[in-house]
Every structure is written in structure tokens, then in C-alpha cells.
Amino acid sequence: MIDPKCAVALDRVTDYDADVIEAVIRAQIERLGLEGMFDDKRVVIKPNLVMKKSPEAAATTHPIVLEAMIRILKERTSDIIIAESSGGLYTRETLRSVYRGCGLAEVAEKYGVTLNYDVTSRHVEAPSGHTSKMFDIITPILDADVIVNLAKLKSHSLTGYSGAVKNYFGTVPGVTKFEMHARFPDYNDFGSMLTDLCQLILETKPTFNLLDGILAMEGNGPTGGNPRKLDCLISGVNPFNVDIVGSSLINVDGVIMLEEGKRRGFCPDSAEGVTVLSLETPADFAVNDFEKPDTARNFSGGSLLARLPNMFGGRLNAWLQPRPVINTKVCVGCGECERSCPRHTIEMRTNGKGKKQAFIIDDECIKCYCCQELCPFKAVKIKKNPIIKLIGG
Numbered sequence: 339m340i341d342p343k344c345a346v347a348l349d350r351v352t353d354y355d356a357d358v359i360e361a362v363i364r365a366q367i368e369r370l371g372l373e374g375m376f377d378d379k380r381v382v383i384k385p386n387l388v389m390k391k392s393p394e395a396a397a398t399t400h401p402i403v404l405e406a407m408i409r410i411l412k413e414r415t416s417d418i419i420i421a422e423s424s425g426g427l428y429t430r431e432t433l434r435s436v437y438r439g440c441g442l443a444e445v446a447e448k449y450g451v452t453l454n455y456d457v458t459s460r461h462v463e464a465p466s467g468h469t470s471k472m473f474d475i476i477t478p479i480l481d482a483d484v485i486v487n488l489a490k491l492k493s494h495s496l497t498g499y500s501g502a503v504k505n506y507f508g509t510v511p512g513v514t515k516f517e518m519h520a521r522f523p524d525y526n527d528f529g530s531m532l533t534d535l536c537q538l539i540l541e542t543k544p545t546f547n548l549l550d551g552i553l554a555m556e557g558n559g560p561t562g563g564n565p566r567k568l569d570c571l572i573s574g575v576n577p578f579n580v581d582i583v584g585s586s587l588i589n590v591d592g593v594i595m596l597e598e599g600k601r602r603g604f605c606p607d608s609a610e611g612v613t614v615l616s617l618e619t620p621a622d623f624a625v626n627d628f629e630k631p632d633t634a635r636n637f638s639g640g641s642l643l644a645r646l647p648n649m650f651g652g653r654l655n656a657w658l659q660p661r662p663v664i665n666t667k668v669c670v671g672c673g674e675c676e677r678s679c680p681r682h683t684i685e686m687r688t689n690g691k692g693k694k695q696a697f698i699i700d701d702e703c704i705k706c707y708c709c710q711e712l713c714p715f716k717a718v719k720i721k722k723n724p725i726i727k728l729i730g731g
């Protein structure tokens with residue numbers, strides 16, 4: 339049962355200081371009445387490790403937030419595991435590299451917390467799902483008693499916003515995430531599937547969702563944007579409510595997972611409907627110049643004209659959507675985009691100077707923007723349709 343009346347806690351935090359953040363999370367847990375939630379439980383911490391990035395990039399869970407959370411959990415349980423399936427392959431080698439590169443391995447070692455290297459997963463039925471009734475989910479998540487979801491507040495090229503709900507997509511193993519993009523190429527179906535996944539987890543596990551907006555990401559998130567200080571930490575047991583508040587701070591609405599959440603009764607229609615336990619109001623944290631992704635099309639912040647493509651179906655819709663293009667001056671031919679494209683529509687070709695570079699075959703592209711998300715060199719740019727550009731979208 340997902341209770342739309344669950345309160346969220348919101349506090350001002352201006353720096354990554356472990357003592358300060360620990361005190362804030364501790365106070366939030368108390369304010370939310372969640373004391374005892376973790377006692378003697380197997381707690382799985384689900385960070386956001388979308389790709390190997392340093393914490394300053396604001397793309398991944400900050401190690402200091404993890405450290406603060408671990409200190410609190412260690413007082414309550416000895417069974418803590420950090421588990422995530424990042425954007426690439428789900429292998430021990432990838433996990434090792436991402437844990438280390440994102441700065442989480444050091445924290446885990448310091449506190450003797452287990453980093454997951456079990457790369458198995460299991461099929462799980464999702465009877466309540468509207469769009470997907472079956473998910474492949476990584477084993478440690480399925481074996482958890484409680485999930486602590488350490489999400490980042492970011493803009494997102496496909497979904498407009500990424501926070502607590504979207505972070506659960508990292509419970510799907512490796513390339514299966516690309517298959518989900520291929521299975522649900524339609525934006526609305528994809529958002530509905532993400533809602534199904536989150537619903538499945540919430541119906542089977544208690545969750546504590548902590549959204550880090552101390553240093554958020556604006557622009558071409560979830561990996562290629564720029565850090566933006568919002569100075570806040572938001573938490574709650576209902577990730578939809580956490581996100582309704584989080585997305586309201588950056589003036590983004592129309593986020594498909596949240597719209598779907600509203601339709602299913604998981605959250606109120608707006609942040610005003612959420613009980614926020616805070617010394618300040620969400621308006622005190624809100625900014626009105628948060629940079630939108632270049633794909634801005636389905637969510638507010640783009641004009642009505644920018645959202646025009648969604649009013650058409652099929653091929654016209656696909657043709658009007660912003661499309662990815664390779665910046666050949668930046669592309670180093672690493673092949674990451676080719677490996678992550680769910681439609682296998684990226685080829686590595688050798689240019690006139692004998693240099694290997696990525697090439698996108700437009701006809702097959704479903705505009706999922708995985709290539710932009712996972713390019714380590716920000717070599718995938720987004721190009722708007724000239725007609726949409728001409729009419730001011």
C-alpha cells in the first residue's frame with residue numbers, strides 16, 4: 339500500500355560535511371517517526387552510480403552522504419550491503435571500477451560495510467504493473483528487509499527529472515535496462531514502466547528515500563549536466579512524495595513517473611498537497627532558472643510548442659523529437675554508446691583520417707538518449723527538429 343499522505347522531511351544543508359549531514363538525517367528519521375525501521379534488519383543501500391564519475395560532478399551519490407547514512411545504520415544493524423547496477427554492464431569488474439571511481443569503496447572499507455559483487459538477478463512478477471508485469475531485479479535488492487534509496491536530484495534528458503523514483507531503475511541489472519528502453523520506446527510507456535517498478539518495490543519492501551539536492555545537477559542530466567547548489571536534503575518513505583517536492587524546487591512538472599503516480603493515487607497532485615516537515619518551506623529552496631536539458635520537450639519549462647511532438651503519434655512524433663548527434667570533434671571512439679544503444683543503431687566507423695568514431699543510423703533511433711547519458715566524453719549532443727526550432731519550441 340503506497341500512502342499518499344506520508345510526510346517528507348526537508349532541511350537546509352549547504353556543504354558535504356559528514357557530521358552535519360549525519361545530524362540532519364538523524365533528525366529527519368526521528369521527525370518522520372521512523373526510529374526502529376532499521377533495527378536488526380538486512381538493510382540494502384541503493385545509491386545512484388549511473389557511471390564512474392567523481393562526486394564533484396553531481397551525477398552520483400556523494401560518499402559523504404553515504405558515510406553519514408552508514409553511521410546511523412551501524413548503530414541499528416550489522417547487516418548492511420551497498421548494491422547498485424550502474425549504466426553499463428553488470429559485472430564484478432564494472433562494479434569494482436564504479437565503486438572506486440565514485441568514491442564509495444573508501445567509505446565502505448572505512449566502516450566495514452559490504453559492497454555487493456553478486457551479479458545474479460531474478461525474475462519477479464509485478465501483478466500490479468500497468469505496463470510491465472515482470473521485472474528482472476538484482477538479487478541483493480530482492481533479499482533486503484529494508485531499502486535505503488540514496489538518490490540525487492538531477493535533470494534528466496529523457497524523463498525531465500531524476501530523483502527517488504527514477505533511482506529504482508538501477509535495481510534492474512546491466513543491459514536489461516537497455517532492453518527495457520527497447521521494449522518501451524514510447525515515452526509514456528517507459529514512464530509507466532518505471533512507475534510499475536517502483537510500485538513493485540514499495541509493495542514488497544519498506545524504503546527510506548533520501549534525495550540529495552545539496553549539489554544537484556542541471557542541464558543535460560543525468561550525467562552530462564552541470565552541478566547546481568540547491569542546499570537541501572529531502573527524505574521520506576514515499577519516493578513519489580519526495581520527488582513531488584524535489585521537482586517543485588526546480589520548476590519541473592509533467593514528469594511522467596510522477597504523473598503516473600498521481601493517476602494511481604500514490605501522491606497528491608502537487609507539492610502543496612504533501613506534508614513537509616521543515617523549518618522552511620519548499621519555496622525557500624526553489625529556483626526559477628534551473629537549466630533544462632536540451633531535450634526539453636515533455637515537461638514544463640519548455641513552451642507548449644516545445645511539447646508539440648507529444649501531440650502526434652508514431653513516426654511523425656519520432657521525427658519531431660530532438661535527436662542525438664555525435665560531435666565528431668569530441669568523440670574518441672570508445673564504443674560505450676554502441677554498447678548501450680538499445681536499438682543497436684550506433685556503429686563504429688573509421689573516418690577519413692583513420693579515426694574510429696560513433697555513427698548513428700537515424701531511422702532506428704527511438705530517442706531514449708542512453709547514448710548521451712553514458713558517453714563519458716559528452717560527445718553526444720542533442721539536435722532539435724528545425725521545424726520545432728523555427729516555431730520557437
Ligand code: SF4
Pocket residue numbers: 664668669670671672673674675676695696712713714715716717718
Ligand atoms: S560518442 Fe562518446 S561513447 Fe560514443 S564512441 Fe564517441 S566518445 Fe565513446
Ligand code: SF4
Pocket residue numbers: 662678679680681682683684698702703704705706707708709710
Ligand atoms: S542512438 Fe542513442 S537515442 Fe537513439 S536509440 Fe540509440 S541510444 Fe537511444
